[in-house]
Amino acid sequence: MTSLSASPSFSRLSDGCLDFFVWWQNEMLQMRPHLPWRKTKQRDQRQVVIGKSGFSLDGGAFQPLSTMGETLLALKAAGDFQDDAIRLVLNDTRYLERTISHRRLPLSILKRAAELDILTETPFRVEDVKILLSEPHKRDATYFILRRDVIDELRTQFRHAGVEVSGIYLGSGQVEVLSGLRPADFSQRPHRDIRRTLNWLLALLIVLGCLFCAYQVQQKTSTAAAVLEVEIGEASKQAHAARARYDQYAKKSQQLQALKQSKKLEVVKAWEELSRILPDTAFLTDLTIKDERVAIAGFSEKPATLIGSIEASALFQRAQFTSPVVKVPGFAGDNFHISFEQEEQ
CATH class of the missing domain: 3.30.420 (Nucleotidyltransferase; domain 5)
Structure with missing residues (x-):
């Protein structure tokens, strides 16, 4: 059939x-x-x-x-x-x-x-x-x-x-x-x-289409790679700038920490010395150190004797009252404000 x-x-x-x-x-x-x-x-x-x-x-x-x-x-x-x-x-x-x-x-x-x-x-x-x-x-x-x-x-x-x-x-x-x-x-x-x-024309068109698609993919890949390279360059510059800022910040932080540590040592020394030379009848309410200048405030039964005690110390000099000595109701002793300098070590 x-x-x-x-x-x-x-x-x-x-x-x-x-x-x-x-x-x-x-x-x-x-x-x-x-x-x-x-x-x-x-x-x-x-x-x-x-x-x-x-x-x-x-x-x-x-x-x-x-x-x-x-x-x-x-x-x-x-x-x-x-x-x-x-x-x-x-x-x-x-x-x-x-x-x-x-x-x-x-x-x-x-x-x-x-x-x-x-x-x-x-x-x-x-x-x-x-x-x-x-x-x-x-x-x-x-x-x-x-x-x-x-x-x-x-x-x-x-x-x-x-x-x-x-x-x-x-x-x-x-x-x-x-x-x-x-x-x-x-x-x-x-x-x-x-x-x-x-058939040959169709095959040729298919091959040309594949080549065109491959070319388009290659072009897009090249463009993307170029854009990525530019972005990487920009990111690298930003990273280097950020690293430089970080290093500068770290350096300043170290300096600040060292400065704080040195100030802390100065305050501790000043406090120890004041605790040694001031009489028991006096007590401090404030201690400030600024530019090698020490300022103290507090109460004492005999404020006038404090200047001599401070001047007698090997760490302090040029002591003086920065305000009049006054009587504060409710507190034992007179309120004083004294300023003096630290001796250079």
């Missing part, structure tokens, strides 16, 4: 592109103004009609198909061809026309439906025939069946004559074949399959 051949995904993609091309062509033709010279030019080109009884050149009598190559070769040698190209028309005796649906279908869907129709409704095998699709100018879904042996014979004759086919048409020459058979199939020149070309 013959089965449908699995079509590659790229084939479906090309069929979809063909659908778009047909739609775009129809839209362009509707907007194109009527140009009579187009038909005149088309009629001036030579035309060969293929029928069941052979071939007919420019409306002449039908001749055996096996002699077409020699006939075209002779006409080409005589210079009767313009641009060495000819229109190929297959009349209705060379193909079978079938209608799948009375509704218009896209060519990609029509092609798959035609394969199924051949398998189920005709005695032909898909491998033995060619499915031809034309522009769906009608309101129905129609396709055409052409035997492969006819195509092989036509290819042999055209290549023998070295004549190029400008277009393939059906019936009276008004319906152009868009899919299934191409003029390049009859060319003597070696040509590459359009699908292979499209």
